[in-house]
Amino acid sequence: MKLEEATAYTAKCFHGEPASCSYACPFHLDIRSFMARAAEGKWSRAYKQLREATVFPLIVSILCDQPCRTRCQRTLLGDEAIAIRDVEAACVRYVKNRKPQSYAIPPKKERIAVVGAGVAGLSCALNLAQKKFNVTVFEKEGTWGGVLRNHDRFAGFAEELELQFSAVKVDFRYNTEITSLEELAEYDAVYIATGEGGESFGLLDSWNPELFTTRENKIFLGGMLTGATLMEGIAQGIVVSKIIEGYLQTGKAALSPDMRYDKNYCGRYLDHEGAVSKPLVAASSPDGYTEEEAKQEAARCLLCDCDKCMVACEMLKRFKKTPKMIAVEVFADTQVNPPFSTRSLTRQAYSCNICGYCKSICPENVDVGSLLQLSRRGRMNDGVHPAALHDFWLREMDFATSEGSYTAAPRGKDSCEYVFFPGCQLGASNPEYVLKTYAYLEQKYACGVMLACCGAPAYWAGDDKRMEDNLQRIRQGWEELGKPVFVFACATCESLFAQFLPEIGRISLYEILAKDDSIVPTQPFAEAAVFDPCNARGDEEMQEGVRKLAEKAGITVEELKEKNRCCGHGGHIRVANPSLYDEIAHNRAAASEKPYIVYCVNCREVFSLKEKKAVHVLDMVFDTGSSDRLPTLQEKRDNSLEVKKKLMASIEGAEFTPEKHAWDDLVLLIDDETQKEMERKLISAGDLKEAIWLAETTGQKFIDESDGMCLASMVKPVITYWVQYREVGPKTYQVHSAYYHRIRIKEEE
Amino acid sequence: MSDKERRWKCGKCSQELVQQKVVFNYLGHTFSHDLPACPDCGQVFISKELAEGRIAELEEELEDK
Ligand code: SF4
Ligand code: SF4
Ligand SMILES: [Zn+2]
Numbered sequence: 001m002k003l004e005e006a007t008a009y010t011a012k013c014f015h016g017e018p019a020s021c022s023y024a025c026p027f028h029l030d031i032r033s034f035m036a037r038a039a040e041g042k043w044s045r046a047y048k049q050l051r052e053a054t055v056f057p058l059i060v061s062i063l064c065d066q067p068c069r070t071r072c073q074r075t076l077l078g079d080e081a082i083a084i085r086d087v088e089a090a091c092v093r094y095v096k097n098r099k100p101q102s103y104a105i106p107p108k109k110e111r112i113a114v115v116g117a118g119v120a121g122l123s124c125a126l127n128l129a130q131k132k133f134n135v136t137v138f139e140k141e142g143t144w145g146g147v148l149r150n151h152d153r154f155a156g157f158a159e160e161l162e163l164q165f166s167a168v169k170v171d172f173r174y175n176t177e178i179t180s181l182e183e184l185a186e187y188d189a190v191y192i193a194t195g196e197g198g199e200s201f202g203l204l205d206s207w208n209p210e211l212f213t214t215r216e217n218k219i220f221l222g223g224m225l226t227g228a229t230l231m232e233g234i235a236q237g238i239v240v241s242k243i244i245e246g247y248l249q250t251g252k253a254a255l256s257p258d259m260r261y262d263k264n265y266c267g268r269y270l271d272h273e274g275a276v277s278k279p280l281v282a283a284s285s286p287d288g289y290t291e292e293e294a295k296q297e298a299a300r301c302l303l304c305d306c307d308k309c310m311v312a313c314e315m316l317k318r319f320k321k322t323p324k325m326i327a328v329e330v331f332a333d334t335q336v337n338p339p340f341s342t343r344s345l346t347r348q349a350y351s352c353n354i355c356g357y358c359k360s361i362c363p364e365n366v367d368v369g370s371l372l373q374l375s376r377r378g379r380m381n382d383g384v385h386p387a388a389l390h391d392f393w394l395r396e397m398d399f400a401t402s403e404g405s406y407t408a409a410p411r412g413k414d415s416c417e418y419v420f421f422p423g424c425q426l427g428a429s430n431p432e433y434v435l436k437t438y439a440y441l442e443q444k445y446a447c448g449v450m451l452a453c454c455g456a457p458a459y460w461a462g463d464d465k466r467m468e469d470n471l472q473r474i475r476q477g478w479e480e481l482g483k484p485v486f487v488f489a490c491a492t493c494e495s496l497f498a499q500f501l502p503e504i505g506r507i508s509l510y511e512i513l514a515k516d517d518s519i520v521p522t523q524p525f526a527e528a529a530v531f532d533p534c535n536a537r538g539d540e541e542m543q544e545g546v547r548k549l550a551e552k553a554g555i556t557v558e559e560l561k562e563k564n565r566c567c568g569h570g571g572h573i574r575v576a577n578p579s580l581y582d583e584i585a586h587n588r589a590a591a592s593e594k595p596y597i598v599y600c601v602n603c604r605e606v607f608s609l610k611e612k613k614a615v616h617v618l619d620m621v622f623d624t625g626s627s628d629r630l631p632t633l634q635e636k637r638d639n640s641l642e643v644k645k646k647l648m649a650s651i652e653g654a655e656f657t658p659e660k661h662a663w664d665d666l667v668l669l670i671d672d673e674t675q676k677e678m679e680r681k682l683i684s685a686g687d688l689k690e691a692i693w694l695a696e697t698t699g700q701k702f703i704d705e706s707d708g709m710c711l712a713s714m715v716k717p718v719i720t721y722w723v724q725y726r727e728v729g730p731k732t733y734q735v736h737s738a739y740y741h742r743i744r745i746k747e748e749e
Numbered sequence: 750m751s752d753k754e755r756r757w758k759c760g761k762c763s764q765e766l767v768q769q770k771v772v773f774n775y776l777g778h779t780f781s782h783d784l785p786a787c788p789d790c791g792q793v794f795i796s797k798e799l800a801e802g803r804i805a806e807l808e809e810e811l812e813d814k
Contacts, residue, residue: 347813386776386812576812701760702794710760713795722800741800742808745793746772746779 001378006331009371010323012364014268019304021084023266024071026235027060029053031068031084035301038087038294047095050088055123055238058160061088062153064231071266073304080280082301083289090294102167107132110248113187114138115178118146119230120223121193122161123237124244129168131245136187137170140177146195147230181219189244193223193237200225211253212240220244220253268363270304309358309368312562314584315573316358316368319348323358323368330375334382349375350389350576353584354460355534355566369571376462387718388742389576390461392682395717400424400453401470403659404640407477408651409448415482416448420509421497423490424453427643428636429601433489434643436622437509441487444516448481449651450474451644454493455500460572471500478504487512489618491536491600492570510545510599513621514552521553521620529558529592531607531614533600537564546599546617553620558594565591569602575682585610605630632675633684663693667732668725674735683738687716688723692733709736720744757794759787766794775811 019032029050037046047057054060064085072081092098110133114125117139129135143149148157181201184190191212192200204226206215212222222240223233239259247253281297283289289297309323310316321329329345352372359367379385404424409416420434420441427434434451441447452474458466478484478501485505488494494506513519530550536542550557568574568585585606595613597620598604607614608630618624631639645656666689670678678685695701695712702711713722720743724736757766766785771793773780785794795804 347809384776388808389812695760699761700792702757702766702792703760704755704757706756709755711757711794712760720795722795722797724797737797739797739800741795741804743773743775743804743811745795746774 001331001334001374003328003331006327006371006374007324009374010327010366010368013306013323013362013366014265014364015306015310015322015324017265017305020071020073020266020268021068021082021304023261023263023268024067026064026067026229026231027053027238028261029068031082032301032303032305034091035082035084035087035298036303038091038298039301041094041291041295043091043095044097046091047098050091051098051100054234055126056119056157056160056164056234057088058092059119059148059157060231060234061085061092062156064088065229073269073272073302074278074300076269076272077275077277079277079300083280083297086283086289087294087298090289090291093288094291094294098163100164100167103130103132105132108134108248110134110188111136111186112244113184113190114193115184115190116146116193116195116198116223116225117141117144117172117174118193118195118223118233119148120146120195120225120228120233120237121191122165123234124191124193124222124241125170125237126164126168127238127241128244129165129170131241133245133248135170137172138176138178139172139174142174144172144174147224181216188218188248190219191237191240191244192219192221192225193233194225196224198225211243211255212236213253218247268306270306270308270363272302272304275302306363308361308363309366312361313358313368314587315348315351315353315577315580318580319351321348323366323371326368327371330371330378333375334378345375346379346386347577348372349379350386350571351573351580353534353566353568353570353573355564355570356537357534357562357565360537360564373459373462376460377464378462380462381464385462386576386742390457390463390572391718392575393457393572394461394463394466396424397453397455397457397466397470399637400451400640401473404451404637404644405453406449406451406644406647406656407481408647409481410442410446411651413446413448416446416484417482418445418487418507419448419450419478419481419484421450421452421454421486421488421493423488423493424451424640425601425636426489427451428640429605429631430624431639431643431646432622432624433601433616433618435646436624437489437618438647440622441509441512445512447487448484449647450477450481450486451640451647452477454490454496456492456496457572459496460570467500474501475504488542489599491533491539491542492602494539494542495535508539508542508545510549510617511541512545514545514548519549519552519621521549521617522623523553523555524615524620525555525595525613527556527558527594528597528615529560529594531560531567531588531591531596531598531603532564533598533603534564534566534570536599542599546597549617549621550597555597557597558592560591562591567600567603567606569606630679632679633682634686637684637686661690662697663689665731666693667729668692669728669732669734674737678738681738681740683721683740685735687714687721688725688735688738690714690716691721691723692725715744718742718744752796752798757785759790759792761792762787762789764789769793775808776814778811778814 018030021031050057066085068084069081112135114121114137125135125137203214212220222236278300333345349372354369422434455467455470489509567588568581574581589610589612598614599617604616641658648654648656691714709726711724719740721740723738725733728734764787767788768783769786771784
């Protein structure tokens with residue numbers, strides 16, 4: 001992976017960049033941090049910033065026409081813009097020490113001529129002199145200041161110039177008019193800033209307003225001579241000083257990236273949700289703010305900086321890294337030799353729901369989820385992925401795409417126009433969901449069926465190979481059925497098809513059901529909120545369909561404030577970060593007081609574990625009345641096989657016999673408490689049966705002879721499962737506890 | 750009977766367990782620790798307490814590396 005590959009994902013994130021106002025400021029002063037310092041009365045730090053940006057802070061804080069204020073986001077709340085210049089003036093007044101610093105850098109040998117001692121020429125001269133260049137200023141008048149000489153506050157401005165030049169050496173040649181550039185031939189660079197209507201030596205028509213160069217090598221030009229305002233003139237002088245410095249080093253005039261400033265960013269506004277209106281602080285004296293007033297006014301600054309995703313997403317909030325930092329880490333992670341990663345990103349990479357919420361709220365559509373998905377894929381490809389974090393779901397996927405899978409055209413046909421794709425979890429959660437839906441679709445649309453997996457577990461694990469194999473199988477089934485349109489009950493399936501199998505036509509089951517006037521769904525609650533799954537984002541038809549069905553049921557629907565948020569299931573983060581998973585599930589359950597109507601079985605399961613009332617819309621349509629008790633992991637597999645068995649029987653009249661295992665006829669007695677714990681740890685009874693059978697047939701186990709308690713373990717395929725049990729009858733075992741670990745005991749060689 | 754009081758024996762060799770150096774592997778890291786095991790066949794005993802306590806912590810640490 002190249003660094004750019006990762007950083008491209010977050011290139012547009014502007015967190016930490018200056019606020020809109022700064023992009024309107026001729027000096028690009030970082031107004032936000034200036035205000036933050038001013039609000040705390042940290043005048044010396046605020047002043048340092050102001051001096052660096054403007055060179056002549058006193059003049060600027062009196063004369064600037066404040067374009068920044070037109071871009072102040074305070075106004076979005078109906079308030080007056082921050083009195084930015086007045087706070088600057090206060091800073092100049094209240095800072096204790098304004099003596100300019102002198103820099104301990106070695107003197108340079110290059111000589112630079114500045115023509116014109118107005119503020120535009122002076123700002124350039126001062127900056128270059130600070131860098132220890134030999135600077136000579138030529139001025140045809142007897143003193144400095146240019147147009148400012150006519151200002152009634154000139155005395156004060158002259159003092160400012162005196163002060164700011166007090167720490168540098170500059171050769172001022174007054175009463176010296178340059179009439180030909182040949183007079184300056186001995187200088188290494190020349191800056192012409194002769195003021196409005198001043199001498200341009202015939203170079204104006206060749207002037208480059210970005211680089212301030214002219215057709216003459218080494219001759220630069222700027223300031224009011226080019227039509228700039230006074231403030232722009234000062235600002236240009238500063239920029240030119242940097243361009244000249246670079247030119248003297250490299251022989252080329254260029255803008256460094258930090259000097260590039262996109263004016264359009266002055267329109268980058270935030271929504272300021274929850275921000276409180278605050279009126280402008282009025283100055284009690286005509287001389288300007290008192291120190292206290294200035295601090296108060298500065299405190300009105302909203303410190304505009306985008307952190308939307310980092311506030312909204314529980315995962316980003318928890319890991320406290322900016323999107324750009326994450327991008328760099330995604331790259332850095334790949335720079336370490338397998339099997340060692342960089343120790344910084346693993347947990348975070350596997351804690352993301354990959355739900356796209358960040359992208360949906362980001363003003364620049366930055367998708368941190370895809371970035372972390374990239375990281376997972378990279379790790380998988382390099383073989384440095386923590387396999388145990390996703391093993392459970394990959395095994396489920398393998399089951400759903402092998403033993404659990406079944407593809408068929410409707411009874412008596414070998415192709416169809418529509419095929420129902422319930423997704424692997426719908427039937428697992430409740431066979432009736434699939435059976436009743438299919439009966440309906442078959443009767444109405446001569447619909448076929450494909451029991452399979454959309455590949456979400458592989459996608460979330462970053463397993464490209466498994467993903468691709470699965471897509472291949474689906475494509476093949478689709479072609480064999482005569483390329484039917486897929487009917488989806490699950491938003492995750494539909495969104496993955498949209499992304500990876502765009503050639504296949506798609507329609508949402510809920511859209512179909514909503515159109516059928518003969519369907520009158522039952523009404524489980526009078527009022528409810530629709531909980532749209534994250535993957536239904538942008539799928540208007542699906543979202544609409546569910547709302548119509550709720551309406552038909554006579555339910556008053558409440559809309560959630562934040563829509564299409566992940567219930568917690570997305571990205572399969574549960575093993576990687578159980579406490580985060582729990583926090584997210586809790587927050588979603590609490591998003592409304594009302595019960596939820598859901599249309600994703602995973603959402604339903606998450607809410608049911610949180611004891612949040614939630615009903616699947618199919619329960620309303622087909623009156624399937626799923627009980628609140630969730631099926632266990634083993635029951636889910638059994639349910640899937642039952643669906644397959646029944647469909648095969650009804651479509652083909654064929655008998656489906658599931659795979660037989662030697663341990664199938666063991667009977668396990670598991671009390672509720674232990675069962676609950678097993679579910680939480682994703683340990684299925686099927687695996688325990690296998691482990692016990694192995695132990696009993698090989699004798700590989702531990703035993704406590706006092707009461708016949710046994711303990712056995714089994715590795716499958718990356719996780720070591722342990723079960724403590726006791727035989728209580730023929731082939732009947734009471735399970736006392738079950739647990740697992742991910743580390744592996746090294747086998748003796 | 751609490752799990753602590755149990756006297757586990759190897760189910761295969763009927764031997765009392767003894768502390769032995771056991772080598773582990775995880776995510777490319779190798780490390781060893783003394784754990785009860787069968788002196789004859791070497792079968793290693795890991796209790797629930799250990800698996801869900803120190804081992805789980807260690808796993809997390811290694812995953813975060
Ligand atoms: S929402 Fe996040 S990624 Fe987007 S600009 Fe704001 S901080 Fe950056
Ligand atoms: S509120 Fe502050 S940071 Fe935001 S635009 Fe106004 S001055 Fe700038
Ligand atoms: Zn033994």
